[in-house]
Amino acid sequence: MSTLYPFKFKTIYKDKIWGGDKVNTYLHKNFSPLPNCGETWEISGVKSDVSVVENGDLKGKSLADIVEEYRGELVGDKVYAHFGNTFPLLVKFIDANDDLSIQVHPNDELAKKRHNSFGKTEMWYVIQADPGSTLIAGFNQKVDEKIYLEKLNNGQLMDILNREDVNAGDVFFLPAGRVHTIGKGLLIAEIQQTSDITYRIYDFDRVDDHGNKRELHTEEALAALDYNVYPDYKTVYTPAVNEAVNVARCQYFTTNVLQFTQPTNRDYSAFDSFVIHVCVEGAYTLTSNDQSIEVKMGDCILIPATENYVELQTQTGFKILESYIE
Template sequence: MKRIPFKLLPAAKDYLWGGSRLNDDFGLNVDISPFAEAWVCSTHSDGESQVPSLSCTLSELLSKEPEILGTHPLQTTQGRPELPILIKLIDAKSDLSVQVHPDDEYAKEHENGSLGKTEMWYVLDAKKDSSLVYGFRRDVDSDEVKRAIGNGSIGPLLNHVPIHKNDLFYIEAGTVHAIGAGALVAEIQESSNLTYRLYDYDRTDKNGNKRELHIDKALDVANLKSSAAPRQPMRTLRYSSGCASELLTRCKYFQVERLLLNTEVCRELVTFQTGVNSFHALLCVDGCGSISWDGEGSSSSLNFFKGDCIFVPAESEVLKLHGRAQILNVSC
């Protein structure tokens, strides 16, 4: 039986560096402040997406219908029906901590079998002076990094990279990094919430407490070699009637494609269908539109707006996309 798409509602995080743009720009209408992250497609126990049309979490649905994930090897390696990826919207009103994530091997051994975390950032917007941290400017060692953390001089050791709207960054596990103030980012990552903080600017939370650092674990997994500042990859738009598309990232964990939908003056709608190997998550990052399909003798449709994430099960019905929107199409 062919399956139909459904909308997800995000889990929300109020980390101290967040702002209000996820409500202001995306209309998510979540009653928290600051609103730092929206986990728009997640089965992680630290923040699960909801399926409002079925009154359940995405995890609960997958426990009943694991086949909607598809047959990709990543869907089965954990031995349970969970998403292998996690998709977020991030509003960095202030700098995020300088941090690093472990790889799968280290996480499995030291973090109770958890996945590690390789991730991709797509910059949705950035202030004129926004930047990010990507690795070290030169080779360093653990002792030097510890001293720099202790006296607050770690900044000059780090690569600070200016960022702009539509920039793309691939952050492998082990890369020391931080999103800078003024950035609005879509993040696609492994389904993991393991973050080892190296430095957090001596900030305190709403209770006056400094956030925990994980210096020893961070230095266990961090790449301490000099990292060349990342260059933007070559990207090629492919045009078809009503839509243009480009591949942003393809790795062993996920694939991300950007779709520029414009069928407002197009007689033929853009068609879309998933294969047997993977679900797709369609995150609308600009504009709006609708998805329609025919099934069991009748037609149905689902409207989407900026900030909405639509889960499309593996082996879906043939879908017709209509509207004017920018969409990130994520699959495994």
């Protein structure tokens, strides 16, 4: 059995009707040209798109293979006991060259009942935002199913949705059930439960190259939606340099923003979990147990649960999203 080490995976590229080219021009990824690259999946245990190791002795192995082989050594004993051979998080970059559909995701209970799947709670970190960019998160007033359907059927859905102005560095936490969409001009890092279940509510009457509208899931969405209104949809946090700032904490993941202008060490010895680094700015060298990996903006690294300490060396500074399960 090979010794575990920090993993980098081959990027999975997704063509989307609303996608653009920022994953190439802004994140500087090299990929076979896609007409509209809307998403890249960087760490995925979704059965239809399982990530493949790109570096080290286990290069070519799938994430599913190494979870099954290494179990708690890779993901943490507590995490493995709960999730088994399914890696529990999915990490994406999303480039919205146009508005995404208005949508909602089911919670664990509904997703299990309908799809034998996990639900989908997620968070967004805005890497780059074109001037005037917005997104939708939640309702702007208390509604119920009847009011919601009236607005939807009368073409007035936008009247009851909460629209937010967006800038780079903004964070949004979206529990399952919250209606949402990513607006045109946004490049986002997304951390979510391992699930690909989306109920599309409205798609702005768009058609594909063949003149076909995308499928809507009006009935499915009714039981999934949280109709309540909340005081804050954008996460309030104070950015800080050379320290970790927590921006999300839930049963599915904890995420910190680490912005450093100098080398630092991270102590993970108290964690019974893997750790994921999503580099959203700058570059650094990650060293663990005398093994080093170069990390730059757009890279995502999976650090096994057995790695208790990592050193982050940098000359240019960096900003990363650090995620794990508590």
